[in-house]
Each structure stands twice: as structure tokens, then as C-alpha cells.
Amino acid sequence: MNNPACALTIAGTDPSGGAGIQADLKTFQELQVYGMSVITSVVAQNTTGVKSVHHLPLDMLSQQLEAVSSDMPVHAFKTGMIADIGMMEIIRDWIKEIHVPYVMDPVMIATSGDALINENARDFLREHLVPLAALVTPNISEAEDMVGERIRSHEDMKNAARKIVHTLGAGAALVKGGHMEGQAVDYLYDGEFMYTYTSERIETKNIHGTGCTYSAAITAFLSRGMELPEAVEKSKTFVTAAIRHSFSLGQGNGPTNHWGIRKEESIYDFHDHS
Numbered sequence: 001m002n003n004p005a006c007a008l009t010i011a012g013t014d015p016s017g018g019a020g021i022q023a024d025l026k027t028f029q030e031l032q033v034y035g036m037s038v039i040t041s042v043v044a045q046n047t048t049g050v051k052s053v054h055h056l057p058l059d060m061l062s063q064q065l066e067a068v069s070s071d072m073p074v075h076a077f078k079t080g081m082i083a084d085i086g087m088m089e090i091i092r093d094w095i096k097e098i099h100v101p102y103v104m105d106p107v108m109i110a111t112s113g114d115a116l117i118n119e120n121a122r123d124f125l126r127e128h129l130v131p132l133a134a135l136v137t138p139n140i141s142e143a144e145d146m147v148g149e150r151i152r153s154h155e156d157m158k159n160a161a162r163k164i165v166h167t168l169g170a171g172a173a174l175v176k177g178g179h180m181e182g183q184a185v186d187y188l189y190d191g192e193f194m195y196t197y198t199s200e201r202i203e204t205k206n207i208h209g210t211g212c213t214y215s216a217a218i219t220a221f222l223s224r225g226m227e228l229p230e231a232v233e234k235s236k237t238f239v240t241a242a243i244r245h246s247f248s249l250g251q252g253n254g255p256t257n258h259w260g261i262r263k264e265e266s267i268y269d270f271h272d273h274s
């Protein structure tokens, strides 16, 4: 058997399995990509919210990055929760040595409303990590924070995507409309074209981990050598099915279903481009 495509996630944990590292690894596995993980923070959380957070010592973060990249191939990677500037500096320096697609999910606040990033780290993320990313995937409030403007309409979403690319320096931006009204519409801008991805809105409270799952799926498809617009299209299908078949587990916002897509088989028509 040929060696698989290999994807890495650098993120925080979710012991309830719906978001963070756990969601990313489930997604990589489901999309037949070899998954690897570097933990930034251990988060005691579940479907109802975040209870407490323990940030790993910076030295442990460095050693995990070194352990993976000195030994294993990394064909694409993503970052999720990076809580403070110290961690961001280490990750920034590591990224500069790694020349493969980088997907940044600029995680700031969980569905429960709990903050996952220090207030003073937001500027650093915008100034030092965004320019290194092939793709940044903010939801509405994260995009508002990045561009410093309110987003009320689809035109505002598209303008934010353009600013994240042209002003902040990302390779591409995917502004996600999960928190808007009506259909779930996301806009991808790659510096040249604006692509629109639309799905029906699914009436459910079980949306814990949707952003993690979506960005992990994009990372998985990029690790297989797929072009960005197609990677996003397939990932949108994946996350929509994961929400459609989500589980009413726990007492809060339940998790998405990472194998829900098997009920809608077209997603498995992928083949390696590398």
C-alpha cells in the first residue's frame, strides 16, 4: 500500500470529543488521511461549555512540534486554539520552516460563549500568523474582530474576505455564515475569485465543533493535493452532512457526526492529486 497523505493539527483538546483536536483527528481519519496532533492547551469542556483550561508549558509545545516534523511527513496542517502570544511565537517560527499549506481556524470563542484566546493575543494572531496562512476560516464574529467592522450582510462577508487577503495578507479567506440568518452561505476569496458555498440551514442545536470539523476537512483534502476551491466544496458537503446527522449527546450543544457523510456517499469520490 502507498504511504498516505499526512495532516497535522495544532490545537486545544475537547474531552467530550466534539471540537478541538478530537474533532480534527476524527475528520482526518474519516477522510482517509493520516492524522497527527500537537496539543496547545488541555481544555476541560463538554457540550455545555468550558470548565477550565490548562496551557501546556511552551517548551512542551516546541518539543511536540519538533518530534513530529523531525520524523514525519506533513503535507498540510491547521491551527485551532492558540491561547497566548508565547505559543503563537513558537508556532510562527515553526511555520516559517514548513512549506506546505497552512489552514488557520482563528478560534476565539466557543459556541458556549467561552473565550479560548487571550484578549491581547488577537493582534499578534492578525499581524504575525494570518500572513503565513494559505487559508483563514473565520466565522462572523471572528471576521468582525479581524477586520474591525460589523458584518450584517452577505456583501459585508465578501468585503471582510477581501480585506483578510488584501489588507491582512492571508493567501485566501473563507468567511463562514453559520451564524447568519437563512441558508448557510460561506464565501471563499483567493485574491482573484469569490466562490460561494451554500447549503440549507439545518434546524438543530447540535453544532458543537462545526468550525473545527470544517477546517480539518479542508486541511485533509489539501494534504491530498486538491486545489483549494474543490477542497472547500467537498468540506462543505462533509460538514453539512456532519450537522444533518449530528448527535443529541450531552445536555448542551451536541456534537457533529463525523461519519454522517457515509449516508451521502458522493464525498468519497476523491482521489489523490499528489
Ligand SMILES: Nc1ncnc2c1ncn2[C@@H]1O[C@H](COP(=O)(O)OP(=O)(O)O)[C@@H](O)[C@H]1O
Pocket (backbone or CB within 6 Å): 138, 139, 140, 176, 177, 178, 179, 184, 185, 186, 199, 200, 201, 202, 203, 204, 207, 209, 210, 211, 212, 214, 236, 239, 240, 243
Ligand atoms: N445550522 C446549520 N445548518 C447548516 N450549516 C450550518 C449550520 N450552522 C453552521 N453551518 C455551517 O457550518 C460551517 C461552520 O460555520 P460556523 O458555524 O459559522 O463556524 P464556527 O463553528 O467556527 O462558529 C459553515 O459551513 C456553516 O455554513
Ligand SMILES: Cc1ncc(COP(=O)(O)OP(=O)(O)O)c(N)n1
Pocket (backbone or CB within 6 Å): 011, 012, 013, 014, 019, 020, 021, 043, 045, 080, 081, 107, 109, 110, 111, 112, 116, 207, 208, 209, 210, 211, 212, 213
Ligand atoms: C479546544 C477547542 N478548540 C476550538 C473550539 C471551538 O470550536 P468550533 O469548531 O468553533 O466549535 P464550537 O465553538 O462551535 O463548539 C472549542 N470549543 N474547543
